[in-house]
Amino acid sequence: MLKSAIVTSSGTVASEGNPAASKTSTSLGSIGLVFLCTLSGAAAQILMKHGANHITGAGLIGILTNLPLLSGYCVYGVNTLLMVLALRRGHLSVLYPIIALTFVWVTILSPRFFPQDHLNPFKIAGVALIVSGVSLIGLGSRE
Amino acid sequence: MTTPVSSMALVLGASFIGSFGMVTLKSGADRLAPGILPVFLSWRIAAGVALFLLSSVLFVAGLKNGNLTVLYPLVALGYVWTLFWSRLFFHEPFNRSKLLGLALILVGVIFIGLGNR
Numbered sequence: 001m002l003k004s005a006i007v008t009s010s011g012t013v014a015s016e017g018n019p020a021a022s023k024t025s026t027s028l029g030s031i032g033l034v035f036l037c038t039l040s041g042a043a044a045q046i047l048m049k050h051g052a053n054h055i056t057g058a059g060l061i062g063i064l065t066n067l068p069l070l071s072g073y074c075v076y077g078v079n080t081l082l083m084v085l086a087l088r089r090g091h092l093s094v095l096y097p098i099i100a101l102t103f104v105w106v107t108i109l110s111p112r113f114f115p116q117d118h119l120n121p122f123k124i125a126g127v128a129l130i131v132s133g134v135s136l137i138g139l140g141s142r143e
Numbered sequence: 144m145t146t147p148v149s150s151m152a153l154v155l156g157a158s159f160i161g162s163f164g165m166v167t168l169k170s171g172a173d174r175l176a177p178g179i180l181p182v183f184l185s186w187r188i189a190a191g192v193a194l195f196l197l198s199s200v201l202f203v204a205g206l207k208n209g210n211l212t213v214l215y216p217l218v219a220l221g222y223v224w225t226l227f228w229s230r231l232f233f234h235e236p237f238n239r240s241k242l243l244g245l246a247l248i249l250v251g252v253i254f255i256g257l258g259n260r
Contacts, residue, residue: 093233094235097226121258126255133246
């Protein structure tokens with residue numbers, strides 16, 4: 001039974017040329033896409049924060065005429081599309097925790113864009129913990 | 144600064160709804176035909192996006208008042224819910240690296256909350 005399974009799986013491999021999809025739960029391409037999502041997610045958050053700090057005009061007009069805020073929303077849209085494409089070939093339990101890297105980029109980049117934000121030992125420790133947690137989950141999915 | 148219970152409830156609700164957004168998105172993604180266009184035609188994916196929008200409105204309302212030291216750990220609970228749902232709905236395995244990795248992420252988010260006081 002085991003042997004036939006191997007033959008079948010190698011037959012599939014030969015015909016489809018995609019051993020990773022059948023062997024492991026989550027493809028490297030999906031992990032790469034979610035990684036991209038975290039970068040664009042951080043960009044969206046920084047754009048939206050920048051926009052929210054500079055709203056001119058009242059109510060809905062203030063939001064609809066605010067270019068950084070609107071671009072932030074658009075980037076979020078692209079972000080969701082990337083996430084869907086990634087989820088096609090991957091486990092949610094592996095891909096979703098990678099999103100936590102967004103915290104890392106926002107924490108590191110915020111002081112560059114918002115002078116009142118500073119790095120401190122707590123934030124640096126938090127960044128290190130999240131990076132190690134995400135790496136552990138990512139590496140665990142490759143076994 | 145004290146944290147109103149209403150803020151905690153909003154953030155907790157947002158993380159819960161957001162985790163269901165992820166589940167809806169995943170179930171939509173699993174049923175997609177190849178290509179980009181089907182993404183825009185799937186009602187499951189549209190529903191997932193709607194749940195994300197709802198959760199982001201609640202997040203913004205909840206994070207406006209209160210202490211991030213209290214609220215960030217509640218944000219991070221979204222990762223715990225999602226791990227449960229991925230097991231329950233998609234029968235994905237738990238393993239030691241997922242659980243330990245998730246614990247590190249939770250502690251990391253708590254630390255960033257502490258750093259944002």
